[in-house]
Amino acid sequence: MMSANNTLYITTPIYYVNDVPHIGHAYTTVAADVLARYWRLHGREVFFLTGLDEHGQKVQQAAAKAGIDPQAHCDKLAPQFRHLWTRLNISNDAFIRTTDVQHIKVVQRYLQELFEKQLIYKADYSGWYCTFDERFWTEKDVENGLCPDCKRTVEKLSEHNYFFKMGQYQDRLIEHIKKHDRFIRPESRRNEVLGFLTTQKLGDLSISRPKTRLSWGIELPFDTDYVTYVWFDALVNYVSALEYLPRETPVGHRFWPANVHLVGKDILTTHAVYWSTMLMALNLPLPETIFAHGWWTVDGEKMSKSRGNVVDPYKMIDEFGVDAFRYFLLREVPFGQDGDFSLTGMITRINSDLANGLGNLLSRTLTLIERTQGGVIPAPGPTGPAEQELEQATITLLREILPRHLEQLEFNRALEGIWHVVQLANQYVDKTAPWTLAKSERDAAQLKTVLYTMAEILRCLSIATYAVMPKSAQTICAQLGLADDYVQSLEIGTIQWGDLLPGTAIRKGPSLFPRIDSKTQGAKPVTDSSVPSQPTATVPTPTPAAPVVPQVTIDEFMKVQLRTAKILSAERVPKSEKLIKLQVSLGDEQRQIVAGIGKKYEPDVLVGKTIVIVANLKPAKLMGIESQGMVLAAGDTDVRGLLTIQEEVDPGTKVK
Numbered sequence: 001m002m003s004a005n006n007t008l009y010i011t012t013p014i015y016y017v018n019d020v021p022h023i024g025h026a027y028t029t030v031a032a033d034v035l036a037r038y039w040r041l042h043g044r045e046v047f048f049l050t051g052l053d054e055h056g057q058k059v060q061q062a063a064a065k066a067g068i069d070p071q072a073h074c075d076k077l078a079p080q081f082r083h084l085w086t087r088l089n090i091s092n093d094a095f096i097r098t099t100d101v102q103h104i105k106v107v108q109r110y111l112q113e114l115f116e117k118q119l120i121y122k123a124d125y126s127g128w129y130c131t132f133d134e135r136f137w138t139e140k141d142v143e144n145g146l147c148p149d150c151k152r153t154v155e156k157l158s159e160h161n162y163f164f165k166m167g168q169y170q171d172r173l174i175e176h177i178k179k180h181d182r183f184i185r186p187e188s189r190r191n192e193v194l195g196f197l198t199t200q201k202l203g204d205l206s207i208s209r210p211k212t213r214l215s216w217g218i219e220l221p222f223d224t225d226y227v228t229y230v231w232f233d234a235l236v237n238y239v240s241a242l243e244y245l246p247r248e249t250p251v252g253h254r255f256w257p258a259n260v261h262l263v264g265k266d267i268l269t270t271h272a273v274y275w276s277t278m279l280m281a282l283n284l285p286l287p288e289t290i291f292a293h294g295w296w297t298v299d300g301e302k303m304s305k306s307r308g309n310v311v312d313p314y315k316m317i318d319e320f321g322v323d324a325f326r327y328f329l330l331r332e333v334p335f336g337q338d339g340d341f342s343l344t345g346m347i348t349r350i351n352s353d354l355a356n357g358l359g360n361l362l363s364r365t366l367t368l369i370e371r372t373q374g375g376v377i378p379a380p381g382p383t384g385p386a387e388q389e390l391e392q393a394t395i396t397l398l399r400e401i402l403p404r405h406l407e408q409l410e411f412n413r414a415l416e417g418i419w420h421v422v423q424l425a426n427q428y429v430d431k432t433a434p435w436t437l438a439k440s441e442r443d444a445a446q447l448k449t450v451l452y453t454m455a456e457i458l459r460c461l462s463i464a465t466y467a468v469m470p471k472s473a474q475t476i477c478a479q480l481g482l483a484d485d486y487v488q489s490l491e492i493g494t495i496q497w498g499d500l501l502p503g504t505a506i507r508k509g510p511s512l513f514p515r516i517d518s519k520t521q522g523a524k525p526v527t528d529s530s531v532p533s534q535p536t537a538t539v540p541t542p543t544p545a546a547p548v549v550p551q552v553t554i555d556e557f558m559k560v561q562l563r564t565a566k567i568l569s570a571e572r573v574p575k576s577e578k579l580i581k582l583q584v585s586l587g588d589e590q591r592q593i594v595a596g597i598g599k600k601y602e603p604d605v606l607v608g609k610t611i612v613i614v615a616n617l618k619p620a621k622l623m624g625i626e627s628q629g630m631v632l633a634a635g636d637t638d639v640r641g642l643l644t645i646q647e648e649v650d651p652g653t654k655v656k
């Protein structure tokens, strides 16, 4: 993100206070927060603005419904947004409300300026008006008397209004968009805007409403019978805030133009066209980037109050923790695309990426340091290729991968990059098996190398994850024995591998991300601070796994004979959706197995696969067909995937 000076200005839309905040509001604000935190680590002087859009018909109607006056309604709802931002750890530098008197003055000043320049004029206007969207539509837009956007009934209105000469900026705007390929992003949205600007004539913009129809707005300085149209008031916030916020020391116009306006796809036109042309008329430079993100659906459906499926961010934070929610929002869907929210999706991410991934890495590292080094980070012994590879991957992550993706607002790719290192680190622990090294004095130096490397990776991961998960990054630092504000005080460009000081006393604490039991749909984490971390499935660590299922002895387990089998043929069992009859080869014998995998697989794709079966299961009949064994598959009630063997092995090989 370029700036002639070192400043960086990031904004979110200002949210209507017609209702309480939902996941859509949280999404943009978290994304903006990640950028703000990330760029502060790069030493940029960041101004991060969010706030509320308090005027207009929607707010007036919501207040009327609640039986209170609009200002009282706004004052009642504003804390709900502010409080949510506190709970979500949003580090905004200022919070604007369009009912602030200073904002109102700036809007009126700009209106007066444009009026005097004759860029605002009065004219008759008639068209189809949608109260919900607060906008007029032309005859050709409206089909069957419905708003083309929200599909609500529109009404024919005719009135005098004031207009901004937006149309005259059409060519200049097209030229600007063509010249600046980062101005509207993502690319697909840029093409959309260019598409309509180059094929349709841009009209002038009605910027007023008669007070007889809408009283809750900013009065026009040159005609007190009118208030300004909501967008002229709202968009100006991005500039007015610089003049009077933060309260004591306004940051001033040196922050203008904004580097990024983050908006939802539905309000891209108002920003890319209305706002840009307003700025042109006011002789102010245009923002560097307007980035339009996609919308969340919920379990595949549009989110709406009437469907009762509105995702409440407060609830998500309470149930899953603030960082898990922040992580999910940015990891799950590429920024710019639409995405679907589901509790199952969220729980899967928490368990696999957070609890089993990063959380497990922290807990195994600290447990091992506690048990074998008296709780003190050891000085590393000699290092080899494995450590050098990890060092390289970690430094590349901080110096190349994160900047590359965050510069492009590819939050999901940045997180993928971080989790690649988490995975490498966990694999390193699995391979070096420090719990075995700890058994022999001869391996003491290597053990120290492994433990130091693990702790140093975690220090670097706290820096890498900080922007997305500030609270967890702080916890990692605290548990590693570093200062709570360790990351904030860093300059990311100066980070070196090996800065972690041997001799630092660790402070192991509660597990970072408790596993969530999907059966209770996130109602309760399965583990809590009193339960040690989960080892990965294949590797024993010194900390025992939480006993969530009855345990079996090794002798009991050895009674089960697992073998590989090659599928020779497969066909559906008639009248069953689920069952497939398989003929499999175990090398020296052929078996028939009836498996409940028909919802996941078509018979054709199974033939030729080498799978794993329980070979000594007592034969049983399923829908009258004998099954001589059982196929192993991942999944609980639903089959998610068959167990197969990566390498070529003979059918019938024992699996242990």
Ligand code: MSP
Pocket: 012, 013, 014, 015, 016, 023, 024, 025, 027, 028, 053, 234, 235, 237, 263, 264, 265, 266, 267, 294, 295, 296, 297, 303
């Ligand atoms: N007040 C105007 C913005 C003025 S900016 C100068 C407004 N407010 S809003 O509260 O209705 O919407 C705010 C943001 O929430 C928009 O960016 C919109 O895209 C976003 N979202 C609303 N529902 C959403 C989803 N279901 N998913 C993602 N974002 C969504 O518009």
